[in-house]
Amino acid sequence: DLDKSNVSLLCLCSRVMTYREHGAWVVKAHLQKDTDGNVISVSVNGDVRFFEPRTPDSINVLQTVKGLTALDIHPQANLFACGSMNQFIAVYNANGDVISNIKYYDGFMGQRIGAISCLAFHPYWPHLAVGSNDYYMSIYSAEKRLR
Numbered sequence: 001d002l003d004k005s006n007v008s009l010l011c012l013c014s015r016v017m018t019y020r021e022h023g024a025w026v027v028k029a030h031l032q033k034d035t036d037g038n039v040i041s042v043s044v045n046g047d048v049r050f051f052e053p054r055t056p057d058s059i060n061v062l063q064t065v066k067g068l069t070a071l072d073i074h075p076q077a078n079l080f081a082c083g084s085m086n087q088f089i090a091v092y093n094a095n096g097d098v099i100s101n102i103k104y105y106d107g108f109m110g111q112r113i114g115a116i117s118c119l120a121f122h123p124y125w126p127h128l129a130v131g132s133n134d135y136y137m138s139i140y141s142a143e144k145r146l147r
Contacts, residue, residue, distance in 0.1 A: 021049055021058055028071040042071040042082065048096075062096035072119040072128070081128055083116025089130060089140075102130075102140060113138065 022043040029041040038059075039051040046068050050060040070083035078094035087104035104113055114134030121128055126142040 017051075017053060017056075019049075019051055019056075019058070022047060027068050030071075030073050032073075033075065040073060040080070042068055044068050046082070048080070048082075048092075062092070064090060064092065064096075070116050070119045072121050074121040074126070075123050077126065079121070079126075081119050081121065083119050083130065085115040087113050087115055087132075089113070089116060089119070089128075091128070100142075 019039075019041075022041065022045070024043045024045040027042050027044055029039060032038045032040065037053060039053060040048065041051070042048045042064070044067065046064040046066045048062040048064060048071075049058040050062075051057075052059050064082050065084055065086070065088065067084045067086050068082050069085045071080060073080040079091055079099065080094075081089060081091045083089050089102040090098055091100040091102075093099055102113065113130070114132030114136060116130060117133050118131040119128060128140045130138045130140065132138075
């Protein structure tokens with residue numbers, strides 16, 4: 001039983017464009033909020049594709065590591081982060097250059113991270129929240145922590 005508000009919402013939703021360029025399942029799709037409004041998507045194979053909504057093909061493709069399970073894009077800075085089931089996080093700039101790597105380190109003083117399940121950038125600060133399948137959540141920052 002639908003009321004009038006639900007019916008009007010259903011009438012507004014229609015497919016505008018379909019892209020079929022990824023060769024594996026899509027981990028995340030992100031619609032940018034700036035005036036360009038590009039769509040960014042990443043597949044589990046590590047290909048990050050940039051789409052301009054008015055064109056039928058991707059306008060740029062960056063290749064990252066395979067086995068991706070998470071992606072997030074910073075809303076202010078030109079950064080995106082990819083997380084892998086191989087206990088690996090990479091932060092890239094918009095050109096595809098690696099800014100930072102966070103990996104599993106084995107040893108007495110090494111920091112351990114599990115397989116990455118989710119990533120989230122802070123909307124204003126250069127902070128990255130990381131969730132992993134070993135029940136931990138960590139926060140990483142470009143800034144040094146004050147003690």
